[in-house]
Amino acid sequence: MPTNALSTGLLLIVCLCVLGLLAWAGFCFVRWYRADDETRISLRQARRIRWGWKRLALMLELAVKDATPTVLQHFSPQETPAKPRVLAPRLHTEADPFGVTVTADALPQVGLSAWQDANEGLRDAWGMRRIRISQPKPGVIVARGFRREPLEAVIRSPLLGPDGSPVCRPGQFVSTDDVLLGWDEDGTPIVLNLALSAHALIAGTTRSGKSITVNTLLAYASLMRDVRLIVIDPNLGAVAPWWRTAYKVSDSIHPDEPTEILRWVREEMQRRERLFWSGRTDRITNFSPELPLIVLAIDEVANYTRHPDRKARERFEAELMAIASQGAKFGIRLWLLTQKPSADVLTTAVRTNLSARICHRVDTTEDFLHLFPDGRELDITAADREMPPGVSIASVGDMRTPVRLRSVYLPTEACWQINDLMCADGLQIRELPDHIDLGKAA
């Protein structure tokens, strides 16, 4: 029966619409549920942007009026001419912790310059602190709205939940996973891939945020099942939370004990050399628990390279140089931390091998130039007293130019909690040093 077929068809369409709506509602709920507090605020803002868009586009001359009659209007018997239609660019919004990214179609006569002219109006109407407008390809306009400045925000590490306790588990990561170091001033995530990266240098005066930055690195390295962590730290600051689980540790102030560790690393490099023959390769790129990537972090490296015991200092520097120049291809990643990156702390030969650079606030332009030799040509500097803790100038991975980076916030207390999880999982390999009594410390 045709009527029956019609009603079945209608019912099917209604069912499909309801299913579509349910799927959409489910998607929105999951997105909302998984978002952090700041992203939820941005999600609300994104909704407001979409709802008020047509009116706003017209007011800011980002819409065009089209007087061409539609097919229906063309054949309708009206005497009066058809009302022009408002054509506003189609929008796609994406929320993140810093604001909303709006991607829009460019219309004829409403291109990049029209959007740039409307920048102030958009900023006020959308309630943003600033909007960066770009045209990544012809026909597409991107308006990146910032509710808050990425460099001013305190951004919790993704390893922590909303209450600040760890939401990670031991062995969760591998060395090829990206480590989120932080965000640049445009809200772009800055990530580091330990397996693909090389050695690194982190500099900054006291209280500039070096430890918080290195906490992230040490935490991820500890949670990676194909990474072995070695930490040398005369201040017992960065190493303390990882003391019980790191493969090798030293808090010695004299260079001899660290030199022994470096020697072991070098011997390991020699052991790995035969893999080049069997694997017909010139570098190790695949890591596993049997052949782990070795992350070797040395805090306050100046303590060793400027130690008054000249012979001991030279032995340390010789080993360090060998690892810096040859270690990367054997699967060693050297991370050196120093307050002052000057030539008497690290020789140019060592420094040139540390290709990833993170420079927190430093005292002088010379210090900055030691990390970024072409720093005078950059319009950013870390020799800036106003630079807040946790912000640095960074160049990691295949970045072409250095960026301002706000490190994610992973406090030392949270590192201890992560390490407690590792110990509970049976990964403890040593006790805390004799003189440390956790009961008393608590």
Ligand SMILES: Nc1ncnc2c1ncn2[C@@H]1O[C@H](COP(=O)(O)OP(=O)(O)OP(=O)(O)O)[C@@H](O)[C@H]1O
């Ligand atoms: N990414 C960050 N987000 C928010 N606050 C930060 C961040 N980094 C550092 N801070 C703040 O700055 C303080 C000092 O940071 P941190 O201990 O890392 O400095 P440091 O350079 O290691 O100092 P020192 O050399 O004295 O150990 C922290 O206690 C914290 O309050």
